[in-house]
Amino acid sequence: MGYTLVYTQVLEFLPYLIKGAWISLQIAILAFFGGMFFGLILATIRSFGNNISNKIVIWYVTFFTNTPQLVQIYFLFFALPEFGILLSPYIAVLLGMTLNAAAYLCEIQRAGFLSIRQNELDAAKTLNFSLFQQVKYVILPHIMRVLFPPLSNHYIIMTLGTSMAAIFGVEELTGRAFNINSETFRSVEIFSITALIYIVITFIATFLLAIIGRYFFKAKIRIIQ
Amino acid sequence: MPQIEIKSINAFYDKLHVLKNIELNVSKGEIVSLIGPSGSGKSSLLKMLVGLLIPKSGKIYLNGNQVNFKNQSDLRTIREQIAIVFQQYNLFQNMNVLKNVCIAPTKIQKRNPKEVNEQALTLLEKVGLKDKLNSYPDELSGGQQQRVAIARALCLNPQILLLDEITSALDPELVKEVLDSIRLLASEGMTMLIVSHEMNFVKEVSSRVVFMDEGSIIEINNPKNIFEKPKEKRTLDFVSKILKEK
Numbered sequence: 467m468g469y470t471l472v473y474t475q476v477l478e479f480l481p482y483l484i485k486g487a488w489i490s491l492q493i494a495i496l497a498f499f500g501g502m503f504f505g506l507i508l509a510t511i512r513s514f515g516n517n518i519s520n521k522i523v524i525w526y527v528t529f530f531t532n533t534p535q536l537v538q539i540y541f542l543f544f545a546l547p548e549f550g551i552l553l554s555p556y557i558a559v560l561l562g563m564t565l566n567a568a569a570y571l572c573e574i575q576r577a578g579f580l581s582i583r584q585n586e587l588d589a590a591k592t593l594n595f596s597l598f599q600q601v602k603y604v605i606l607p608h609i610m611r612v613l614f615p616p617l618s619n620h621y622i623i624m625t626l627g628t629s630m631a632a633i634f635g636v637e638e639l640t641g642r643a644f645n646i647n648s649e650t651f652r653s654v655e656i657f658s659i660t661a662l663i664y665i666v667i668t669f670i671a672t673f674l675l676a677i678i679g680r681y682f683f684k685a686k687i688r689i690i691q
Numbered sequence: 692m693p694q695i696e697i698k699s700i701n702a703f704y705d706k707l708h709v710l711k712n713i714e715l716n717v718s719k720g721e722i723v724s725l726i727g728p729s730g731s732g733k734s735s736l737l738k739m740l741v742g743l744l745i746p747k748s749g750k751i752y753l754n755g756n757q758v759n760f761k762n763q764s765d766l767r768t769i770r771e772q773i774a775i776v777f778q779q780y781n782l783f784q785n786m787n788v789l790k791n792v793c794i795a796p797t798k799i800q801k802r803n804p805k806e807v808n809e810q811a812l813t814l815l816e817k818v819g820l821k822d823k824l825n826s827y828p829d830e831l832s833g834g835q836q837q838r839v840a841i842a843r844a845l846c847l848n849p850q851i852l853l854l855d856e857i858t859s860a861l862d863p864e865l866v867k868e869v870l871d872s873i874r875l876l877a878s879e880g881m882t883m884l885i886v887s888h889e890m891n892f893v894k895e896v897s898s899r900v901v902f903m904d905e906g907s908i909i910e911i912n913n914p915k916n917i918f919e920k921p922k923e924k925r926t927l928d929f930v931s932k933i934l935k936e937k
Contacts, residue, residue, distance in 0.1 A: 585777065585779050586781055586783055586784065588743055588777070588781060589777065589782070589783070590783075591741075591743065592741045592742070592743065592775050593770070593795035593843075593847070594767055594770045594771065594799045594800075595795070595799060603783070603786075603794060603798070604785075608785055611785065684785070
């Protein structure tokens with residue numbers, strides 16, 4: 467073993483890496499909420515739509531959950547310019563992750579719809595709840611409680627998935643680690659620090675989500691698996 | 692004037708004809724029990740009275756006023772006056788016992804929360820659940836949940852109470868505690884329509900008993916006659932079969 471760990475040289479780049487982590491977080495949060503919104507529309511169509519619209523959603527979900535996310539982003543980045551649509555790396559990654567998340571989050575949210583208990587709604591109706599009141603007092607609290615844990619998990623998976631953006635030259639956390647690596651060649655130090663930053667980000671997120679889930683939605687979430 | 696007048700009602704689930712030409716009058720303070728085999732339309736009749744099943748033809752009068760089920764304000768009115776307790780309790784799982792009882796009176800009827808709270812406590816004490824106020828439904832036994840459901844229905848101050856097979860999902864030892872709560876209400880003069888398979892209970896509390904089969908009312912009689920000398924052969928077949936099993 468001729469390799470000695472030297473962290474001093476790499477630690478200078480810590481602020482640079484942390485700024486990269488901020489970009490990773492941005493991508494994860496934007497893609498997650500974009501995916502939630504688009505996924506909700508898909509789940510609504512899938513639950514209440516007609517035969518044809520159902521089929522379209524099923525194909526969409528099947529396609530996006532059965533092809534690698536990397537390939538999906540490659541397609542957006544390299545194939546769309548052939549049709550005259552030129553996307554910046556950041557936008558291509560963000561769009562790719564959003565479309566992919568929409569497929570998964572559609573299925574998660576649909577499971578939430580399916581878990582609504584008809585007999586509670588019957589009770590609410592006979593107690594004269596309006597549709598809005600049914601949603602507010604019966605449907606949403608129940609759905610949030612059921613959905614919060616799988617949604618939190620998916621958010622964490624997406625946060626880590628943002629490292630794919632490095633391949634397209636987006637200067638988020640992993641991209642910046644690549645940059646420093648090619649300058650200093652201190653690979654072990656750089657990638658160990660990068661991994662540590664990812665752990666810190668996901669740990670903070672898990673912790674916050676667990677608190678929100680427990681106190682607002684009475685969802686059961688464990689912080690350490 | 693009868694409190695509820697049901698005139699030649701027909702109702703369907705999709706194509707299934709579940710209520711056929713139903714005629715029934717219920718006076719104030721009466722306790723009318725509906726008996727009959729499964730699928731005979733007893734529960735559908737109760738569901739129709741709270742607007743969960745909209746009849747295709749026929750008329751219903753509540754205190755002499757005709758009810759139009761397609762009119763939202765009529766629907767609200769009948770649901771204010773008629774409360775139902777379901778076989779599966781149908782409690783809100785995300786609310787504790789007290790909230791389950793108080794939510795409709797405070798949020799829907801907009802009554803004074805303090806006064807509702809007091810009434811809820813009195814009712815929960817009456818059904819023997821005063822020490823379970825902060826429990827959630829999944830922490831309670833079936834019998835306890837069913838009594839919460841009864842308290843929830845009563846807290847609306849309904850004129851009429853519908854009980855849809857409220858003891859059939861319960862263990863035998865829990866049946867008694869629920870029936871005791873109902874006996875208490877019966878003694879207070881509440882109008883009730885009861886769907887039940889507890890024949891002894893039916894015989895004891897009912898003013899009249901209605902026998903239904905395949906969506907039609909076959910016989911309406913007083914409780915003594917319907918079990919001892921029914922007019923119709925189908926009634927006789929049913930009661931003798933049921934009483935033999937006991």
